[in-house]
Amino acid sequence: MNSFLQIGLGHFVALSLLVLAAGVATVLTKRNAIGILIGVELILNAAGINLVAFNALAWPTSAEAGAAVSAAAGALGQPALDGMVFTIFLIVLAAAEAAVALAIFLNFYNNFNSIDVEKANAMRG
Amino acid sequence: MMPKLPAWEEIRLVLPEIGLAVGMCAVLLVPFARRLSKSVPAAAALIALGLAGFFAVDSLGVSGRSILAGALVIDPFSQFFKVLLVVFTVLVLAQWLLAGKDRISAADTPDFLCLLLGATAGMALMASAANLLSIVVSIEMASLPSYALAGMRKLQRRGSEAALKYVLFGAVASALMIYGCSLLYGLTGSLDLPTVANAVVSGFSPLLGLGVLLLFVGLAFKLSAVPLHFWCPDVFEGAPTEVTTFLSVASKGAAVCLLTRILWSFGAAAAAGVGGERGWNLLVGLAVAVAALGAITATWGNLVAMHQTNLKRLLAYSSMAHAGYLMMAVGLIAISGPTGPAAAKLNLLPGHVAAAVLFYLLVYLFMNMGAFTVVALAAQQVGSEDLRAYRGLMAWSPWLGVLLTVFLLSLFGMPGLGGFLGKIYLAVVMTKVGSIGFVLIAVLLFNTLLSLYYYMRPVYFMAFAGGSGAEDDSPLADARGSLMPSLPGAVPGVGVAVLVICALALVWTGLGGGSGMTKDYGLIWSPPGQAAAIVSAESK
Numbered sequence: 001m002n003s004f005l006q007i008g009l010g011h012f013v014a015l016s017l018l019v020l021a022a023g024v025a026t027v028l029t030k031r032n033a034i035g036i037l038i039g040v041e042l043i044l045n046a047a048g049i050n051l052v053a054f055n056a057l058a059w060p061t062s063a064e065a066g067a068a069v070s071a072a073a074g075a076l077g078q079p080a081l082d083g084m085v086f087t088i089f090l091i092v093l094a095a096a097e098a099a100v101a102l103a104i105f106l107n108f109y110n111n112f113n114s115i116d117v118e119k120a121n122a123m124r125g
Numbered sequence: 126m127m128p129k130l131p132a133w134e135e136i137r138l139v140l141p142e143i144g145l146a147v148g149m150c151a152v153l154l155v156p157f158a159r160r161l162s163k164s165v166p167a168a169a170a171l172i173a174l175g176l177a178g179f180f181a182v183d184s185l186g187v188s189g190r191s192i193l194a195g196a197l198v199i200d201p202f203s204q205f206f207k208v209l210l211v212v213f214t215v216l217v218l219a220q221w222l223l224a225g226k227d228r229i230s231a232a233d234t235p236d237f238l239c240l241l242l243g244a245t246a247g248m249a250l251m252a253s254a255a256n257l258l259s260i261v262v263s264i265e266m267a268s269l270p271s272y273a274l275a276g277m278r279k280l281q282r283r284g285s286e287a288a289l290k291y292v293l294f295g296a297v298a299s300a301l302m303i304y305g306c307s308l309l310y311g312l313t314g315s316l317d318l319p320t321v322a323n324a325v326v327s328g329f330s331p332l333l334g335l336g337v338l339l340l341f342v343g344l345a346f347k348l349s350a351v352p353l354h355f356w357c358p359d360v361f362e363g364a365p366t367e368v369t370t371f372l373s374v375a376s377k378g379a380a381v382c383l384l385t386r387i388l389w390s391f392g393a394a395a396a397a398g399v400g401g402e403r404g405w406n407l408l409v410g411l412a413v414a415v416a417a418l419g420a421i422t423a424t425w426g427n428l429v430a431m432h433q434t435n436l437k438r439l440l441a442y443s444s445m446a447h448a449g450y451l452m453m454a455v456g457l458i459a460i461s462g463p464t465g466p467a468a469a470k471l472n473l474l475p476g477h478v479a480a481a482v483l484f485y486l487l488v489y490l491f492m493n494m495g496a497f498t499v500v501a502l503a504a505q506q507v508g509s510e511d512l513r514a515y516r517g518l519m520a521w522s523p524w525l526g527v528l529l530t531v532f533l534l535s536l537f538g539m540p541g542l543g544g545f546l547g548k549i550y551l552a553v554v555m556t557k558v559g560s561i562g563f564v565l566i567a568v569l570l571f572n573t574l575l576s577l578y579y580y581m582r583p584v585y586f587m588a589f590a591g592g593s594g595a596e597d598d599s600p601l602a603d604a605r606g607s608l609m610p611s612l613p614g615a616v617p618g619v620g621v622a623v624l625v626i627c628a629l630a631l632v633w634t635g636l637g638g639g640s641g642m643t644k645d646y647g648l649i650w651s652p653p654g655q656a657a658a659i660v661s662a663e664s665k
């Protein structure tokens with residue numbers, strides 16, 4: 001669609017895939033619980049990049065009218081903010097998840113003196 | 126096209142969830158007035174649940190509506206599940222009041238109740254979610270409180286280990302699911318599930334496939350389906366018993382409902398002829414994949430359950446097996462529908478699947494509730510959940526032993542008890558799809574036979590191992606003097622009530638009670654843009 005140097009949707013999707021790959025790699029290789037949480041946040045932000053970029057560049061107006069009820073949000077041709085709204089929810093969800101996860105890590109540390117996930121091996125089978 | 130409903134009409138339909146949310150706030154405010162009280166917050170939570178239950182029953186008659194700009198669907202299927210969920214949560218509260226005194230300290234009571242109500246609200250929303258955003262938000266709303274609930278006993282190493290495993294697995298699974306949703310949105314331009322389903326069925330591409338796959342990763346985590354099941358036994362073992370009870374039924378039930386709705390929106394697209402023959406073949410593949418995953422999950426759960434020595438862990442694997450049975454039937458909803466391609470004339474209607482799922486959940490609720498309540502009562506007395514600790518239970522408290530036997534037999538599928546009819550209804554769904562269905566029925570039968578072994582092991586220990594002889598060295602023997610001599614005397618009245626309700630419900634459903642009700646409410650709605658009908662199981 002655009003020339004290579006012009007920033008377009010492809011660049012954002014490539015960035016998002018890169019961040020996703022970094023996140024998945026972090027999740028798979030880290031043994032520190034907070035490290036894994038950072039990987040999760042990377043994956044979430046990759047999704048956020050996707051959502052915002054697709055909304056701004058691919059779907060700036062509401063999609064085909066086949067959408068049964070989302071038409072309530074606006075007729076064809078009016079600006080649609082689905083992706084942006086999703087991203088705002090995503091940021092809030094990520095914050096809530098980090099709060100719960102860190103509280104659990106802290107409690108784990110109190111009991112095990114470590115947040116190495118390999119220490120969590122009392123239950124097996 | 127749906128006419129836009131007046132705002133109050135829409136809000137009236139989400140009053141069950143609003144009631145639960147108000148209850149969350151109320152239980153957190155109680156400590157300002159009554160510090161360290163346990164009964165006042167519990168009463169507030171019960172009132173909130175009562176209100177939610179009342180509003181859910183009130184909206185049972187709504188025949189299928191999309192509200193809040195398509196974010197939620199209110200249909201008899203979702204509302205019936207919400208009624209079940211509220212009844213179940215009330216029973217969990219009763220179990221907690223009865224056995225949880227030493228498990229969760231008084232200072233943590235409001236937190237516990239707030240998290241419990243929050244998770245319940247999230248699960249209620251999961252049954253109604255019909256848009257990628259509401260799916261993500263409801264799953265997270267159900268998950269985040271569950272992570273904290275699993276680690277409610279803060280000083281217990283097992284509890285905090287369970288919570289750590291749960292939160293890490295859950296966070297990764299849900300992050301991948303959200304990435305999948307972002308792909309689906311990017312490629313279809315809509316968050317609306319029916320629109321997304323239409324786009325996937327009509328123009329399948331590898332990237333769309335990746336999006337759908339990642340969406341199912343999140344669901345498979347909630348269902349503890351096989352590649353993503355590792356958290357389940359550890360969390361169920363490490364969490365307080367009332368939390369385990371709650372998660373085993375409510376969390377999996379809500380995930381099954383959501384899976385049903387998602388698969389049906391794909392199925393409705395194909396049934397309406399979107400994508401033609403190719404779309405239909407795609408859906409057959411999807412249905413077979415989900416059913417096969419269910420079969421693998423059930424078999425794995427049953428095989429591993431065989432050598433468990435901890436009763437809670439055993440029941441965790443058993444809950445995996447039951448989720449697997451449900452997935453085997455639910456997968457088939459993707460190829461149901463009144464107007465499938467002529468090449469594939471199936472008798473299966475979405476209403477059949479929905480009714481079978483609701484009936485199974487109705488029965489599963491009571492049998493798991495009963496079994497875990499016995500575990501909680503016995504563990505409270507002997508301080509152990511190990512199978513060997515149950516030696517001589519039958520002699521020590523015949524009532525408790527007999528009731529546990531009834532619950533386990535129902536979980537196995539003994540004719541005459543609810544569990545049997547539940548499995549029969551799942552099998553009836555499977556018979557309607559030809560050869561795939563017969564393979565699934567064979568798997569179901571094989572698994573039921575496998576499960577007999579481990580369901581009867583606790584009974585063996587209770588009734589035969591060690592017995593009541595003097596050589597008995599089980600913890601029960603030491604404690605026997607101080608223990609309840611017979612059930613009604615020493616088990617608190619609430620416990621008796623919970624157990625009796627569960628046992629009676631199993632006998633009632635075993636005689637076919639509730640099956641008419643679930644048929645009436647097993648109506649799953651699809652928007653006008655897709656396959657036309659709301660189809661009752663009875664209309665066929």
